[in-house]
Amino acid sequence: MLQRKNRLRALSLGAVAVSGALALTACGSDDTGKTNNSGSSASPASSSAVKCDNAKGQLQASGSSAQKNAIDAWVKQYMQACHDVQINYNPTGSGAGVTAFLGGQTAFAGSDSALKPDQVAQSSKVCTGGGKAIDLPMVGGPIAVGFNVPGVDSLTLDPSTIAKIFNGKINMWNDAAIKKLNPSAKLPALKIQAFHRSDESGTTDNFTKYLIATAKSDWPYSGGKAWQAKGGQSAQGSAGLAQQVKQTSGAISYFELSYAADGIKTADLKTGASTPAKATVENATKAIASAKVAGTGKDLALKLNYQPTEDGAYPLTLVTYEIVCDKGNKADTLPAVKSFLNYIASEDGQNQLADAKYAPIPAEINSKVRETISSLS
Template identity: 55%
Template sequence: MKLRLGAVLVSGALVLLTACGTDDNSGLPGAVDFSVENLRCAPSGTLLASGSSAQANAMEVWVNTYQANCEDSQINYKATGSGAGVQEFLQGTTAFAGSDSQLTESEVEESRRVCRDGGRAVHLPMVAGPIAVAYQLPGVDDLVLDAETLARIFDSDIRRWNDPAIAELNPDARLPDIPITPFHRSDGSGTTDNFTSYLNASAPEAWPYEPDKSWRGRGGQSADGSSGLVGMVQQNPGAISYFELSYAHQNDLDTVRLDTGADEPVEATVENSSNAVAQADVTGEDGDLALELDYATRETGVYPIVLVTYEIVCDRGNDPATLDLVKAFLTYTAGEDGQRALGEIDYAPISDDIIQQVRQRIDAMD
């Protein structure tokens, strides 16, 4: 059974993803297969979760698929952004949070008030993918930039598209003499955290700011959510911004190829970002699966501006009213069917060795 998202209601139990303002990004490319064999359904119930807008498209597929096969369950994921999602989880109003950034030590400590029986919040890496740098530049559909040039653009140090630093990286391009308008997220965002992690790791002199969910660069303009940034790039010649690859593809936006120092510039693709995730190390302890990415890699075929979205859950002491449904839903998303669906919508599945550990942690939740 193949249905097109955004066009068909799967069942009477379907809850459409709400996107808190501007992050509704329905209308995924192609037909999505909602049929899954042997999907384990929990007893009927309702599950509330919120957070990362980067995984909104993945969640749309996962929620629709789960509900198509488990009609007595209702799952409502709100793409409020990582910062807001984590806060709602820590307030005990949601069963889990999606976050593109790792929790701080103080947030983990705060989670002990929500997670009962001595539990705490842990990171379950569930979906990954490239952060594309998209632009609107009349007459230029192939653009190469490096970390230093990107940092100077987003810190308002390079202000026009025919700047010598850009021209040197694009000797064959006819760069127009028009202003550059960089756009960044106005809301707390794991996408911003990962994008600025790349800038800081790869061009620390040009981007001296510590990575953060909140924007720290100078100048530029802002918009709310990933799709808010998409709208700004679409509406403004000379604009440049950053958001998940799925948003760029769905809106037919040109994206930058990165000069990382490898043999040739690397494109933002699922395969190239999967290569980056495969190099990540698990740095979490005691069952936590937080990852460390190499943003400054120079390996051929590795796209370094990658984010990993974690589902933030209690390792112990979950609410008994929702525990079975949380485990059933996350078991599906971490399973072969849930991970296989990611590659069809511009996301990268988590590598086999790590996703096996995720499945074990879900099984052990209580």
């Protein structure tokens, strides 16, 4: 009888933990998996990959909104196994996420841009014992150029035209430059409504890096997380931009592909290949595979290639990092941080990304990520 009561109590506590965590992350799930003595779920999706390793407590994290859908999918699986951990990821944007982490408010941050040298220097305040903040690439994917043009289902754009649209130099959808790229499309005499991020964003940083690399003469800005061009309209987060495109006739914007849902159409991008590249996970993976590790030591910041030559490679991509201390992490959250990061970097965790319209990190780079996670202290 006592054994039965203990089992019921454990199940009840597990249900409470799952409910609390999923309320925090706005990610619904049905916890039907059973647990074994190690605390790993017996469900096929996570039993071989989630290792709780005595992790417990709450993890506060924030940052990139581009990776939120991936985080939600990962948390759903992780929480089915590790009932003693609650994860609260707030998609405040990359800039705000890094600021919160450097202020000691979160256990890790999500950012679509690697840390700058001054930010690494600041991290000594939160990473004790001589530690510093490092970048762990965890999520890849295409930045889609979503559009809402009545009567137009397919659209091809090149870097110069995109730069001129978002710099206010092309204002109508039937502009000659757009017509030249889309000779068979029935482009209306409709004003272009270009939307950009109102918050500091790694997606903006990567979007403008692409324009700087491919259309510098039409994009005379230095780039960064904050939007620099004049004019246009703004919205908060990737979800906010996608919503504006969905509801505004003539709208165009940029956001991670997972936000291009509910009928939002995305433009194909003209490259050096014979045919324009479509915004797909597979095509983004082709481009990300040519990225190089630019970080030193345990830092695994990547240098992306915005001008890939492979046929079909989609050039407008981003990689989202999880930012943690290499050493000097808080003792009460370190086990949970390592447990969760180990799972999302695992083969099972990375395999979940395609279903959520993200691209897994190339295996050669991901093996280094796993080695680094195991050495966190």
